[in-house]
Amino acid sequence: MFKKISLAAVTFAFSATTALAANNITWWHGMAGRNGEVINEVAQKFNASQSACALTPVSKGTYEEALASGIAAFRSGEQPNILQVFDAGAATIINAKGAVIPAEDLITKAGYSFDRGAFIDGVRYFYADSEGKFVGMPFNSSAPIMYINDEALKKAGVEAPKTWEEFEAIAPKLKEAGYIPLVQSQLTWQFTENFFSRNNIQFATNNNGYDSVVDTKLKVTDPNLQMMFEKLKTWKDEGYFAFYGAGWNDNQKVFEEGKAAFWVGSSGSFGGLQKTAKMPFSATFLPYWGSIKGAGTNSFIGGAALFAMSGKSDEENKCVADFFQFLTSPEIQYFYHKATGYVAITKAAYELAQKDGYYKEKPVAEVGIKQLLLPAGEWSKGYRLGFYPQIREIMEREYGRIFSGETTVKDAFETIEKEGNELLARFAKTAG
């Protein structure tokens, strides 16, 4: 089937450019549904904008499946030109020296100038090396933000909180008004990784893992993080917080139905939520702790980046560089931002959206970018940790146990740190 489609695409590309033989490049991604369609539209726009290159996007299923098939293809020499890799898989691909050509090198080699400063702050470091050189090209970027059920707040007569202390103060009123005060959809990304960045606390040794894989250790027994989860547990017992397991949608559903007052979701949820929410809603930043000194820094991006795989001809690499250049143009960024709800990654695109009056019409769409644009702190740029998808699985397991009462917060984080560090040590050996 896939062969047939790509064959059709190839024939089409050839017939469209009769004089020039186009260079065909492929792009494997992990997006489905509407977001997958938007990728096809972006590729069509690129193919229509020039004639030297023909880009074919191929959906490989989920993020995990895209990475797994990209790796398998690389090992058998059949890798695509561009592979989309999600945040938790960043260390896997960036530490595999020689698997990818850093995006920045690729673009400068193709004769374009590359300005790191053109990208908004929260986007700049996550897929870069420790010197700040872009290895992956940020593509679909999102921030964890807090959605607000406007009706609930009106009924309870309260304002949206900036800090968790403020939330704690208004939670009883929301409960009295008949709402679940708080739900969330991903404890790992929203209450762990971004807890460290919003509160400006170190996540792991070796500069959160950016400097080296050797001897990198998690610092999840941090007393502040434990305090956050002790609070969540207390809130759950008191009826201020509800937890429906590790599945994203099970938790989101309660908010969509208007039963919850606040939901911590993704800025990328905005597009879908507009269709599914049964009540008027707005959004604000992910809260931080006022009691933690230096807290309130920006969050880092979630989502995924595009990586140029190595082992391809110069002509094809030039095409990939052309495409990256095309992708970061303000018009395409703005189109993608509007079509999906993912944030614009360059300052120019953000300004274009502002000038166009998009945020006057849809203020929620701006919350994610604004949060990424908050002042950065020493520890707000994210992490670079090997075998991180598995470390997340350990966290999900232990967090589930905390809320089902099978373990204590303290024991849970000790287990995460111990098992996580074993995985990091294993990863250091593979990268050896």
Add this chain to the structure above:
Amino acid sequence: MTAGTDLLPAPRGGTGTKTGRRRSSALRLFGTERSGETTVKRVQFSSPFLPYLFLAPQLAIIFVFFYWPSAQAIHSSFYLEDPFGFVSTFVGLSNYADVLKSTEYLGIARFTAIFTFLVTFFALSIGLLLAVKADGVIRGNAAYKTLLIWVYAIAPPVAGLMGMMFFDQHIGPIVKLAAWFGWDIKVGLDYFDTAFAMIVVSVWKQIPYNFIFFLSGLQGIPASVREAAALDCRSGLRRFWTVVLPLLAPTAFFLLIINVTYALFDTFGVIDVTVKDKAANNPITLVYKVYMDGFRGNDLGGSSAQSVILMIIVLLLTIFQFRFIERRVHYN
């Protein structure tokens, strides 16, 4: 040279009649009448290489899809490798040691054992019960059988999805039903509730398969034997235990193996749908763990070691089944 139906040299004795009997009884279920007796003929090939030529395609398939990957898995279980295959270090048995030392892994192994036992037990016993009852139905039995067999045509992930709709935290009818009795089912949140849902859906999916085989097995029991038994003994239950069940033993034994492998491996789709991509603190089986570490975690060495352990388990199970259980089964 060969006037019979079998091209391959038919083995003499028990096995020949065994397959003959099973096939004929399966055919009878679907209305084809065929003599129960299979004549065994010795087939001669003109060249000694000819049989191997006939076997070659099958052997090639087994080699490509089984022996070659197995050898690869065994090889990479001794190495620690980065996902892209740049660096590969020989680590001896340390991947195995890491796996077997992990309390998490042992917990998953324990769950897998319990899960396999329960799924096999309930799928077999309910399948048998339904088959016995269906065998007794005279009027409208075709419609009754079709309804029971129907479920088998559903692909496992679809069955899993349907099953999980029944257990959905927000809209599941079973959840609402259980809430009436004061049981707050939380699939995906509570370990035991999730395990319960997984077992129910896995059993439900497998019952029709067992039903088909048990029913055809029952219909393969000669009417003369049943009549003779009915003359000797009035108790239907006793006749079932002493006459019918022993005659069903070959079918039951075959199904036991199939069901154990089903519970160990083929329930993957059901589990994947149940945990919705996030295992968290939910129960999973060993196969799912291999998938998680290998395909999602990109730890090739570790997951290879796990799959070799699984291979050994299956090997031991097969030896055990054929050495100790099949001895008690008599085919005539």
